[in-house]
Amino acid sequence: MSTFQAVASERNAADAVYNHIIAAGEGWIYDLFPGQVLRIVDVEGNQAVDTLFYSKEDPGDHYSAVRTITRQNNIYLTTGSVLVAESGRKLLQITADTCGRHDTLGGACSAQSNTVRYSHDTLPMHNCRDTFMLMLAGRDEFTKRDLAPNVNFFMNVPVTPEGELTFADGVSGPGRYVELTALAPVTVLISNCPQLNNPCNAYNPTPAQVLVWNAEGGEGNV
Numbered sequence: 001m002s003t004f005q006a007v008a009s010e011r012n013a014a015d016a017v018y019n020h021i022i023a024a025g026e027g028w029i030y031d032l033f034p035g036q037v038l039r040i041v042d043v044e045g046n047q048a049v050d051t052l053f054y055s056k057e058d059p060g061d062h063y064s065a066v067r068t069i070t071r072q073n074n075i076y077l078t079t080g081s082v083l084v085a086e087s088g089r090k091l092l093q094i095t096a097d098t099c100g101r102h103d104t105l106g107g108a109c110s111a112q113s114n115t116v117r118y119s120h121d122t123l124p125m126h127n128c129r130d131t132f133m134l135m136l137a138g139r140d141e142f143t144k145r146d147l148a149p150n151v152n153f154f155m156n157v158p159v160t161p162e163g164e165l166t167f168a169d170g171v172s173g174p175g176r177y178v179e180l181t182a183l184a185p186v187t188v189l190i191s192n193c194p195q196l197n198n199p200c201n202a203y204n205p206t207p208a209q210v211l212v213w214n215a216e217g218g219e220g221n222v
Contacts, residue, residue: 004078004079004097004101005079006097007079007096007097008096008098009095009179011037011179011213015213016039016211017212017213018030018210018212019209019210019211019212020210020211021207022049022190022208022209024206025192025194027131027132027134027135027189027190027192028135028188028189028190028192028210029136029138029139029190030187030212031185031186031188032185032186032188033182034182034184034185035182035215036182036213036214036215037095037179037180037181038179038212039096039177039179039209039211039212039213040179040180040190040208040209040210041209041210042099042153042154042172042173042174042176042208043207043208044174045172045176045202045206046154046172046173046200046201046204047201047205047206048155048201049152049153049154049155049190049191049208050108050128050132050150050151050152050190050192050193051151051152051153052147053083053091053092053151053186053187054142054146054186055085055087055089055184056184056185057184058087059141059142060146061085061086061087062085063084063150063151064084064085064086064148064149065105065150067084067086068082068083068084068104075159076101076102076103077094077101077103077151078094079094079097080093080094081093081094082183083151089184091182091183091184092181092183093180093181093183094178094179095181096178097178097179098176098177099153099154099171099172099173099176099177099178100171100172101156102152102153102155103151103152103156103157104151104152105157105159106152106155106200107149107150107152108129108147108150108152108193109128109194109195127194128150128191128195129147129191131191131192131194132150133147135189139187153178154171154172156200157200190210192205192207192208193205
């Protein structure tokens with residue numbers, strides 16, 4: 001497993017063409033053009049930001065955790081990681097990261113998984129799968145069949161020597177961020193995780209911030 005070295009961005013927030021706060025537990029969907037840069041900020045620290053990516057040219061071609069892990073030979077994402085789709089299409093590359101590593105295995109919480117992991121009385125609790133479906137419902141090109149294993153930015157999911165997953169305290173902190181450059185036209189879907197039952201959010205969901213910069217001389221989506 002590669003050693004992480006923090007890579008800060010030289011981009012100034014004042015130059016961003018888009019700047020938005022995603023409230024705790026809320027969702028966000030946005031289209032990026034090639035060369036545009038997306039920064040996701042962990043505003044207060046230890047927030048899990050569940051994220052999916054889709055090719056705009058073929059919306060059925062979504063981010064593939066398996067292909068991404070295999071391509072980079074690492075289960076964690078950080079600076080230099082290329083996120084690829086099921087087809088093998090390169091979608092984005094992480095070009096700056098001040099957190100350290102990001103999870104590809106933990107998946108998104110759902111009403112069903114909450115009852116299995118915790119207790120039946122968690123069934124009505126807000127969850128990422130429902131947020132994903134709510135956001136996709138606003139786009140004609142998507143259905144719930146387009147949900148797939150996602151990236152959990154800022155989330156700490158260690159793997160035990162026995163190969164089991166554990167949900168641990170976060171490795172992020174206030175103001176840390178990850179920056180991704182679009183390599184193709186991409187739809188970004190975020191659920192700013194509302195999870196209260198494990199330490200992924202320090203049991204306290206908080207806001208996330210998203211900023212977008214245009215490619216120099218390129219087109220934008222404002």
